[in-house]
Amino acid sequence: AQSVTQLDSQVPVFEEAPVELRCNYSSSVSVYLFWYVQYPNQGLQLLLKYLSGSTLVKGINGFEAEFNKSQTSFHLRKPSVHISDTAEYFCAVSDGGLTGGGNKLTFGTGTQLKVEL
Amino acid sequence: DADVTQTPRNRITKTGKRIMLECSQTKGHDRMYWYRQDPGLGLRLIYYSFDVKDINKGEISDGYSVSRQAQAKFSLSLESAIPNQTALYFCATSDSRGEQFFGPGTRLTVL
Numbered sequence: 761a762q763s764v765t766q767l768d769s770q771v772p773v774f775e776e777a778p779v780e781l782r783c784n785y786s787s788s789v790s791v792y793l794f795w796y797v798q799y800p801n802q803g804l805q806l807l808l809k810y811l812s813g814s815t816l817v818k819g820i821n822g823f824e825a826e827f828n829k830s831q832t833s834f835h836l837r838k839p840s841v842h843i844s845d846t847a848e849y850f851c852a853v854s855d856g857g858l859t860g861g862g863n864k865l866t867f868g869t870g871t872q873l874k875v876e877l
Numbered sequence: 878d879a880d881v882t883q884t885p886r887n888r889i890t891k892t893g894k895r896i897m898l899e900c901s902q903t904k905g906h907d908r909m910y911w912y913r914q915d916p917g918l919g920l921r922l923i924y925y926s927f928d929v930k931d932i933n934k935g936e937i938s939d940g941y942s943v944s945r946q947a948q949a950k951f952s953l954s955l956e957s958a959i960p961n962q963t964a965l966y967f968c969a970t971s972d973s974r975g976e977q978f979f980g981p982g983t984r985l986t987v988l
Contacts (some may be wrong), residue, residue: 769917794976803881803967803979804920850919864910864935865977869919 761786762853766868773841774876781836781871783825783851792854793834794865795825799847807849812835821845846875880904881980883887883968887902889986894957896982900968906978908971909951911935914982920967927952958987 765784773779785791792811795803808819815827825836833853851868881902890896901910907928912920922935924943932943940962944952955962963986965986969977 776927792976796979803981804977805979806976809976864922864925866969867920869917 762791762855762866763865764851764853764868766851766871768871769869770872770874772874772876775843776840777843777872778839779837779845781849781851781873783834783836785832785834785853786853787832787853787855789855793825793827793836794852794854795819795820795823795836796850796852797847798850798870804850807836815838841875841876843871843875845873848872881968881970881978883966883980883983885983886914886981887984891959891988892957892959894958894987896958896985897952898966898968898985899982900951900953902949902951902968902970902978902980904970904978905948906970906972907948909922909945910969910971910977911941911951912967912969913937914963914967915964923966949987955987956987958985960987963987 763786777780794809795807797807798804807823808817810817810827818824823838825834827834848870852865854865884899904967910925911923914920923941926932926945929945942954966983968980971977
């Protein structure tokens, strides 16, 4: 079984400051990792994904994440946030079908990023 | 046009009523999913389907049923709605590596 932990339910930050949203996962097999963003009253949109290769993944809107296998983490970062980044962010993990249950996603409980002036 | 569409977008109903939420996709994916989102709980999987003849329960399937009418259509039904099924419901499709594409959501309120 897989699980995802997003320890921070809310992260307030001032505009133009850097931000890191934390994500830790557990899995018995190799994983694929994803970050999704949900803007108010909208569905989920993919920010970035790690499938294989380079552990530093760059996504849309200036976000990036680093896959750290030894620490089972996939933290999301942005060097300078904007008001428009205010949204809820979800980390998710997939086993790629390796455990026989298909490649379902397991989501964390989300982190609400609030960017203030 | 959106790749994944959901109807209705909003619905208010009463306890005991039967409700159907519909999802259509134009991405050509075989895999489709239904989730519910509740504040502080993230997204929880209700049902998923890997092709037209394959239906699987997710972690919270009690009180729900689904129908995969075609590759592009996946419907979620609440046979007898109850207030704790008030939530935001999302349909999603995926490619073979698990990246999922979400619809805009249906906000359901059960009074």
